Amino acid sequence: xxxxxxxxxxxxxxxxxxxxxxxxxxxxxxxxxxxxxxxxxxxxxxxxxxxxxxxxxxxxxxxxxxxxxxxxxxxxxxxxxxxxxxxxxxxxxxxxxxxxxxxxxxxxxxxxxxxxxxxxxxxxxxxxxxxxxxxxxxxxxxxxxxxxxxxxxxxxxxxxxxxxx
Amino acid sequence: xxxxxxxxxxxxxxxxxxxxxxxxxxxxxxxxxxxxxxxxxxxxxxxxxxxxxxxxxxxxxxxxxxxxxxxxxxxxxxxxxxxxxxxxxxxxxxxxxxxxxxxxxxxxxxxxxxxxxxxxxxxxxxxxxxxx
Numbered sequence: 001x002x003x004x005x006x007x008x009x010x011x012x013x014x015x016x017x018x019x020x021x022x023x024x025x026x027x028x029x030x031x032x033x034x035x036x037x038x039x040x041x042x043x044x045x046x047x048x049x050x051x052x053x054x055x056x057x058x059x060x061x062x063x064x065x066x067x068x069x070x071x072x073x074x075x076x077x078x079x080x081x082x083x084x085x086x087x088x089x090x091x092x093x094x095x096x097x098x099x100x101x102x103x104x105x106x107x108x109x110x111x112x113x114x115x116x117x118x119x120x121x122x123x124x125x126x127x128x129x130x131x132x133x134x135x136x137x138x139x140x141x142x143x144x145x146x147x148x149x150x151x152x153x154x155x156x157x158x159x160x161x162x163x164x165x
Numbered sequence: 166x167x168x169x170x171x172x173x174x175x176x177x178x179x180x181x182x183x184x185x186x187x188x189x190x191x192x193x194x195x196x197x198x199x200x201x202x203x204x205x206x207x208x209x210x211x212x213x214x215x216x217x218x219x220x221x222x223x224x225x226x227x228x229x230x231x232x233x234x235x236x237x238x239x240x241x242x243x244x245x246x247x248x249x250x251x252x253x254x255x256x257x258x259x260x261x262x263x264x265x266x267x268x269x270x271x272x273x274x275x276x277x278x279x280x281x282x283x284x285x286x287x288x289x290x291x292x293x294x295x296x297x
Contacts, residue, residue, distance in 0.1 A: 006227060
């Protein structure tokens with residue numbers, strides 16, 4: 001798992017003091033497209049095979065890589081919000097993401113997804129006849145996926161301006 | 166006949182998990198891999214081991230010096246050092262500083278192995294490497 005930022009509490013303190021918010025439109029994009037569509041499948045695949053105490057087969061491992069690839073696209077899009085680059089239509093022309101939010105988001109999501117990619121690629125290129133992710137490595141992927149979920153929930157709690165019913 | 170020459174890759178990242186897996190992957194690909202978790206150690210290892218390629222994370226909150234400063238110090242030792250910088254979209258100023266310091270390439274996190282492989286292959290070619 002990724003180590004927490006050493007100055008994380010100061011960043012959250014500043015977010016609180018400066019009343020930095022993220023609009024609900026942007027949250028919807030982050031949560032539904034990043035967390036919902038791509039993090040949860042990684043989490044579910046890992047949980048399923050861990051419950052069976054079985055390695056993840058290659059076909060399922062490829063699904064994890066596909067999810068991480070989509071998350072990468074979302075990270076890049078979300079970070080460019082307000083910078084005049086191509087954006088999700090639903091958040092176009094909305095508020096700019098504050099640099100403190102970008103700092104936290106890119107640190108946690110960027111590092112964690114990079115690490116998940118490395119674990120999966122390492123497992124698939126291991127010199128055994130069957131390409132799969134071992135139970136031990138699956139636990140590591142699950143821990144990382146959970147870390148992203150927890151991070152996003154924490155950020156949501158600290159920054160969402162209004163949560164519609 | 167001596168041992169075939171192998172390419173040395175140094176991985177610099179303050180996330181031990183990332184260093185560990187990049188090392189494992191490239192050791193299996195036939196590289197000699199060196200891993201360090203802070204900029205100062207990277208400079209020391211560079212002096213001693215002279216890796217052919219260095220993969221340096223720019224944003225290292227657990228290191229006394231960041232990746233750009235690490236690059237600057239490595240370039241002072243060897244201006245031709247091939248350094249691939251790993252960074253984030255939000256590190257624009259640092260990307261520019263790394264470019265001015267003649268970083269070989271930069272990769273945006275979270276990258277996949279294909280992107281990493283492709284940058285390392287380009288660096289190998291730039292180094293005139295025929296082994297591996």
